[in-house]
Amino acid sequence: DIQMTQSPSSLSASVGDRVTITCRASQGISNYLAWYQQKPGKVPKLLIYAASTLQSGVPSRFSGSGSGTDFTLTISSLQPEDVATYYCQKYNSAPPIFTFGPGTKVDIK
Amino acid sequence: EVQLVESGGGLVQPGGSLRLSCAASGFTFSSYWMSWVRQAPGKGLEWVANIKQDGSEKYYVDSVKGRFTISRDNAKNSLYLQMNSLRAEDTAVYYCARSVRVVVTAILFHWYFDLWGRGTLVTVSS
Numbered sequence: 580d581i582q583m584t585q586s587p588s589s590l591s592a593s594v595g596d597r598v599t600i601t602c603r604a605s606q607g608i609s610n611y612l613a614w615y616q617q618k619p620g621k622v623p624k625l626l627i628y629a630a631s632t633l634q635s636g637v638p639s640r641f642s643g644s645g646s647g648t649d650f651t652l653t654i655s656s657l658q659p660e661d662v663a664t665y666y667c668q669k670y671n672s673a674p675p676i677f678t679f680g681p682g683t684k685v686d687i688k
Numbered sequence: 689e690v691q692l693v694e695s696g697g698g699l700v701q702p703g704g705s706l707r708l709s710c711a712a713s714g715f716t717f718s719s720y721w722m723s724w725v726r727q728a729p730g731k732g733l734e735w736v737a738n739i740k741q742d743g744s745e746k747y748y749v750d751s752v753k754g755r756f757t758i759s760r761d762n763a764k765n766s767l768y769l770q771m772n773s774l775r776a777e778d779t780a781v782y783y784c785a786r787s788v789r790v791v792v793t794a795i796l797f798h799w800y801f802d803l804w805g806r807g808t809l810v811t812v813s814s
Contacts (some may be wrong), residue, residue: 580750611798613799613800617733622783622804622805623733623783623801625800628790628799629790672795673795675797675799676747677738679733679734680732681732682733
């Protein structure tokens with residue numbers, strides 16, 4: 580089975596900082612990767628799929644990149660409303676099997 | 689309003705059973721794959737199972753195979769999860785999620801979950 584890891588597990592940054600979260604797959608997964616944001620006490624929200632495709636309505640300060648085994652989620656200018664845990668999720672094209680990463684908690688310094 | 693509403697959670701003893709329901713509204717339920725995702729208290733997300741639009745394909749995470757069964761009733765716009773032989777480690781909030789398939793080619797697809805319910809808590813304890 581392909582395992583997903585994320586780093587760091589948590590981070591604290593200042594408003595306006597550029598924040599980068601890394602997700603790594605134990606084997607190559609092409610670009611079959613999505614990113615979700617879960618704010619405290621809320622349900623997860625889709626940010627990005629296909630590694631770099633921004634979901635409609637998601638602010639442009641969020642971006643995703645990567646292919647194969649290494650992926651990144653970047654917040655270009657951290658805002659207070661971005662406090663959340665961020666999960667990467669790998670998926671198979673077919674059959675549709677999904678695995679989430681362990682999550683990265685983002686706080687404001 | 690486009691929404692998913694889960695129900696059926698509660699406290700159950702180890703080895704017991706529970707049936708979760710998810711009521712969909714505001715969209716054409718029969719056009720979408722649907723999934724269950726769970727989150728243990730203070731922990732991360734775990735995909736549990738999904739089901740094709742017509743129910744002809746179902747997939748499960750290894751840890752629930754043989755114990756959980758996903759099903760749907762398109763006439764009632766409802767998704768279900770029958771959970772048997774429950775264990776303490778099944779304790780979690782269970783979310784239903786709408787699963788979107790993006791066609792890249794005839795055999796290659798991207799997937800994402802674009803609509804989530806608020807979840808229902810299942811607690812397995814004696």
